[in-house]
Amino acid sequence: MTQPTALAPILVSGAGIGGLTVALCLAARGFSVNLVEKRTRLEEVGAGLQLSPNASQILIGLGLGKALSRAACSPLSLDVRRAQDFDLLARAPLGDMPNRFGAPYWVVHRADLQQILLDHVRGTAGISLQFGRSISAISRTARGLEVTLSGATQHEQVMAHAVIGADGLHSDLALLMGDPSKAKPSGYQAWRGTLPISAVPPMFEPQRTTLYLGAQGHGVTYPVRGGEQFNLVLVTREKSHEAGWSRSGDGAKLLQTLKNWKPLLPLLQQMPHWQVWSLYDRAPRSRWSYGPVTLLGDAAHPVLPFMAQGAALAIEDAATVAHMLARMPEDPAEAFARYQQSRLPRATRVQETARKNGSIYHLPFPLSLARDLVIRQKNSNLLADYDWLYGWTLPD
Numbered sequence: 001m002t003q004p005t006a007l008a009p010i011l012v013s014g015a016g017i018g019g020l021t022v023a024l025c026l027a028a029r030g031f032s033v034n035l036v037e038k039r040t041r042l043e044e045v046g047a048g049l050q051l052s053p054n055a056s057q058i059l060i061g062l063g064l065g066k067a068l069s070r071a072a073c074s075p076l077s078l079d080v081r082r083a084q085d086f087d088l089l090a091r092a093p094l095g096d097m098p099n100r101f102g103a104p105y106w107v108v109h110r111a112d113l114q115q116i117l118l119d120h121v122r123g124t125a126g127i128s129l130q131f132g133r134s135i136s137a138i139s140r141t142a143r144g145l146e147v148t149l150s151g152a153t154q155h156e157q158v159m160a161h162a163v164i165g166a167d168g169l170h171s172d173l174a175l176l177m178g179d180p181s182k183a184k185p186s187g188y189q190a191w192r193g194t195l196p197i198s199a200v201p202p203m204f205e206p207q208r209t210t211l212y213l214g215a216q217g218h219g220v221t222y223p224v225r226g227g228e229q230f231n232l233v234l235v236t237r238e239k240s241h242e243a244g245w246s247r248s249g250d251g252a253k254l255l256q257t258l259k260n261w262k263p264l265l266p267l268l269q270q271m272p273h274w275q276v277w278s279l280y281d282r283a284p285r286s287r288w289s290y291g292p293v294t295l296l297g298d299a300a301h302p303v304l305p306f307m308a309q310g311a312a313l314a315i316e317d318a319a320t321v322a323h324m325l326a327r328m329p330e331d332p333a334e335a336f337a338r339y340q341q342s343r344l345p346r347a348t349r350v351q352e353t354a355r356k357n358g359s360i361y362h363l364p365f366p367l368s369l370a371r372d373l374v375i376r377q378k379n380s381n382l383l384a385d386y387d388w389l390y391g392w393t394l395p396d
């Protein structure tokens with residue numbers, strides 16, 4: 001069998017969470033990687049991300065555990081409260097995840113995770129990272145794939161053994177491969193802000209993850225940045241939409257929408273600045289792999305954030321695609337076909353469950369009474385239904 005080191009590099013398009021992780025997973029298996037990112041630098045944008053054990057185990061396996069355990073926090077529990085009256089419906093422990101699934105349930109700022117991945121990529125021999133570059137053409141030749149990389153002013157041709165598109169929600173690579181389908185506005189808008197943890201009134205128990213349910217929206221809070229900051233994300237319905245991650249939000253409008261959330265108003269009123277972004281969704285793509293070219297992460301299957309699995313699925317994809325390629329390094333087309341076969345049903349299940357959660361979270365009264373009763377009955381067993389999600393392991 002040809003050793004991965006003897007092959008042309010694997011070209012990865014997009015240095016987001018998925019692209020950085022797959023570069024590390026491939027390098028760990030001996031492949032050389034050419035990672036290209038369209039932006040000229042990685043910006044410190046985004047909000048908190050939840051890294052459930054299915055994802056944290058992979059990052060720990062890549063040697064990121066020490067750096068992540070400093071930046072991330074391990075919340076004691078997932079609490080579910082009714083936003084209108086602060087009633088505690090359920091408290092499910094998260095601290096027992098290492099015992100149950102062999103890895104922690106972390107919450108982390110997206111920028112911290114991205115920086116830790118980037119530092120490791122920069123410190124890994126065998127990965128070349130170029131900013132300001134994207135793929136404009138791919139052609140198959142007898143020697144492998146000839147890829148045209150375009151920057152602001154120049155083009156260059158490079159050879160690649162295989163190509164992985166980790167270029168996010170509006171994947172240019174999927175379009176290049178002939179899939180014109182587009183992600184569509186979901187009708188939800190996310191609001192995000194952070195506060196110093198010292199400014200958070202104790203009743204909000206900042207060492208826990210809390211999910212607030214209400215008919216006008218839902219919210220999630222947890223600590224980030226090694227416990228120094230408190231992350232708030234609120235999701236409301238919004239007809240208008242705009243692409244981008246860092247638009248400023250009108251706090252007065254948010255407070256008006258959530259005016260019935262009386263117990264939370266003192267917290268929301270403290271936020272000096274809200275960032276907003278429109279949430280997009282897409283029907284599952286039927287195909288991710290095109291011979292020696294494949295997609296991963298949001299490029300393949302964007303997920304509404306109502307299960308907190310967007311980053312986790314991208315990380316699982318990264319580990320799986322590297323695993324399949326390492327099993328048959330000479331045959332990327334077959335490796336990518338098996339990768340798709342193994343990942344597509346799971347990603348589709350998560351996409352569908354997340355979509356359903358969105359409607360359940362926002363149920364109006366009196367339907368919300370039945371939902372609340374079910375959550376109350378489950379209480380500390382609330383997450384027991386998610387063993388299939390958190391207990392994921394690499395396929396054979």
Ligand SMILES: Cc1cc2nc3c(=O)[nH]c(=O)nc-3n(C[C@H](O)[C@H](O)[C@H](O)COP(=O)(O)OP(=O)(O)OC[C@H]3O[C@@H](n4cnc5c(N)ncnc54)[C@H](O)[C@@H]3O)c2cc1C
Nearest residue numbers: 014016017018038046047134167168172297298310311314
């Ligand atoms: C700026 C930003 C902020 C985010 N903030 C949050 C958040 O706060 N909370 C949350 O839950 N999720 C957030 N997400 C989404 C979450 O990070 C993703 O669901 C998840 O990490 C999947 O990662 P991904 O690598 O597939 O895609 P992404 O993280 O979207 O990364 C895609 C990367 O590809 C690059 N790219 C795009 N087009 C091209 C191209 N043609 N050529 C080369 N590179 C290209 C992009 O610049 C980006 O760096 C954010 C995503 C982004 C891009």
